[in-house]
Amino acid sequence: MLSVAKFTFNPFQENTYVLHNGSQALLIDPGCYNTAEERELEAWLAENALTPVRLVLTHAHIDHVFGCAWAHRRYGLLPELHPADHMLLNGAPQVARMYGLPFEEGAGPGGELVPGSTITLGDDRLEILFVPGHAPGHVALYSAEQRFVIAGDVLFRDSIGRTDLPGGDLDTLLLSIREQLFPLGDEVTVYCGHGPETTIGRERKMNPFLR
Numbered sequence: 001m002l003s004v005a006k007f008t009f010n011p012f013q014e015n016t017y018v019l020h021n022g023s024q025a026l027l028i029d030p031g032c033y034n035t036a037e038e039r040e041l042e043a044w045l046a047e048n049a050l051t052p053v054r055l056v057l058t059h060a061h062i063d064h065v066f067g068c069a070w071a072h073r074r075y076g077l078l079p080e081l082h083p084a085d086h087m088l089l090n091g092a093p094q095v096a097r098m099y100g101l102p103f104e105e106g107a108g109p110g111g112e113l114v115p116g117s118t119i120t121l122g123d124d125r126l127e128i129l130f131v132p133g134h135a136p137g138h139v140a141l142y143s144a145e146q147r148f149v150i151a152g153d154v155l156f157r158d159s160i161g162r163t164d165l166p167g168g169d170l171d172t173l174l175l176s177i178r179e180q181l182f183p184l185g186d187e188v189t190v191y192c193g194h195g196p197e198t199t200i201g202r203e204r205k206m207n208p209f210l211r
Contacts, residue, residue, distance in 0.1 A: 078110025133173025
């Protein structure tokens with residue numbers, strides 16, 4: 001059974017997730033952007049005797065990839081992502097300079113995430129859903145057994161992902177939510193890329209962008 005840990009990092013208040021079972025962990029969207037945040041995450045992993053074995057990106061906007069270089073340097077991991085987001089990952093250093101933020105370039109990208117395929121961690125499985133609109137290669141990770149989805153910046157509590165960044169499109173985002181996330185079921189927990197978690201049912205009924 002997967003346990004989900006959340007860390008909120010960097011000036012954009014991005015949610016980094018660690019999914020783990022046994023001694024292995026899946027690192028999702030590492031947003032740690034300075035030494036203090038890197039040490040916080042590394043210390044937590046060590047205290048819980050966890051070894052990250054894969055690094056997965058829901059998408060490659062800068063706030064979700066600050067920690068990729070650290071993850072490669074410390075654990076030898078390369079970021080796995082949808083190929084449509086390679087351009088965003090490669091352009092992250094330039095975006096950081098525009099914001100005046102430090103950014104350590106990392107190796108990668110690594111493996112490609114294929115919609116409809118699964119990521120396994122021990123006996124647990126996560127299905128890869130293709131949910132573009134906020135970013136061209138955005139994916140979500142769905143646990144059918146435990147009824148949760150790591151949704152990145154597609155769906156938030158009372159909001160949706162912004163679509164004014166390069167590669168964003170509002171109609172595409174709304175279609176992704178309605179065709180990929182809503183059918184998962186109202187009771188499914190949504191772990192968001194920013195802010196608190198929510199449920200599919202709550203957002204179907206309450207989200208002002210989705211009524």
